[in-house]
Amino acid sequence: MTGEPDWSFVESIVSDLKRRLDSMGPVNLDAIEEYDELEERHSFLRGQHDDLVRSKTELMEVIERINEETQRRFAETFAKVRENFRDMFKELFGEKGQADLMLLDESDPLESGIEVIAKPPGKKLQSITLLSGGERSMTAVALLFSIYMIKPSPFCVLDELDAPLDESNINRFVKVLDR
Template sequence: EIEGQLDETTNQIREIQQRRKDATAQVKDFETEKKELVKTVTALSKNIHDAEVRLTNIAREHTKQQAQLKQGEDKINANKKELEDMRAAVAKREAEAEKVEAMAVKFTHQNLGEEAPVPMKVPRSKSEQYFKTKAEQLEQRKKESLESIPANRRDFNVVAQRLQEKRDIFEKKQNELKKVSMNIQSLGADVERRLKKWKKFRKTITELTNTRFEQTLQRKGQTGRVQMDHKDRTLEFSVQKDNRDSMSQIESVKLLSGGERSYATLSFLIALGDALECPFRVMDEFDVFMDQVSRRVALDLLIEQGRICRNRQFILITPQDLSSVTPAVDVKIFKLPDPKRTLAGQQTLEFARA
């Protein structure tokens, strides 16, 4: 029965090793795709930023053109109204002058005869100087009104031409705004498509982390699973202390002992590190609360992992004894000297005296 279990375990190990090779190859493919996706997303983000800047400038120019257009229309309407008022005033004065002239002619003919000339077309109540003064005043008002209007806007045809030019510019900017909006929609759809690919890649990373976590725990005869909830941004993992006893499963790491919790955390960090591209990995007191067996397994596992990942450097800091580790070309041990302490148990700093 033991031999059968041993064969079954050997087959499982082979199957897991094959799955690991396949997963490693798949991770490399996904890493390549990830780099391309990052480059593309970066380029898309830059294009979107440039498009937003252009859109902002166009909107600002559009608002400016609308304000200028409104000012031009208001001035044209004001000039038209003023011109109509002046024409009405002139027409009224002309009508009054014709009426006064008709009265003067009638008065002259009645008193001097039909053949009498009419040298002065001025009523008796008003003098000729009065009308000259009125005419000069009207001429002065006309001159002042023309001077209040800019020289390039006194001609209605010029103003209408400028208005048409502003409208053409406005339509052009509006067409550019539509094109930019279409480009933004296209870029948004592309981002959504790539986001779906990224979520698929994230799911694959989660599955690979689970596989690696389980492989690491089985080095100590345990098993477990990592649960990553990307929506709620939570992370939990369960550990089965004996992979042959389902009743030994622990759903919360708080129920584990200190050494078991340290080894489970180390297993998770190793599993997660396979999906990271950081060239350095530093672990401080990773073997805290571990017993000698767990420390030996953890050290062998970290050294093995460091030799597999040759393009990354592992830095392990521990106050424990490392006499069981054999130095090699790729394994260096730096031991710091013990601190000097006084008999009273306190340390004294040596200051230079003048």
């Protein structure tokens, strides 16, 4: 070897490199600047995402505390109204009358319906829907007054409440109003 380069080999390498460079397509001279902008945007959005995740977690904790407090207060109030309802029903129907309030779904009291059960003297314990009009009215009055005993209202309008009531029920109703 004389130290002379093999020009055909060099030309083949240069040709190969040109072909590979051409296959890459044109060079985007703004790519670095675009990358920096996108990286900054990505960083901003990542921060926004992290803030939203933190906020969601905090909100879920607040909602949980509110639900617990609401369930506690509902349970306390329901127990008081239930006790008052039983007493008020007996006052309106006599000592032999029985009534109760029952949650339809005790596992989820805030979403549960409430069943009103009543047993006027001489009748079976049954749903309020099976009572006569007068019995339903008096049961509704017992429930309404049992709620007012917990949370009084400055006034209450009872329009034609006495219409389905017979004389003895009217007298008991008036007696309750007078106290």
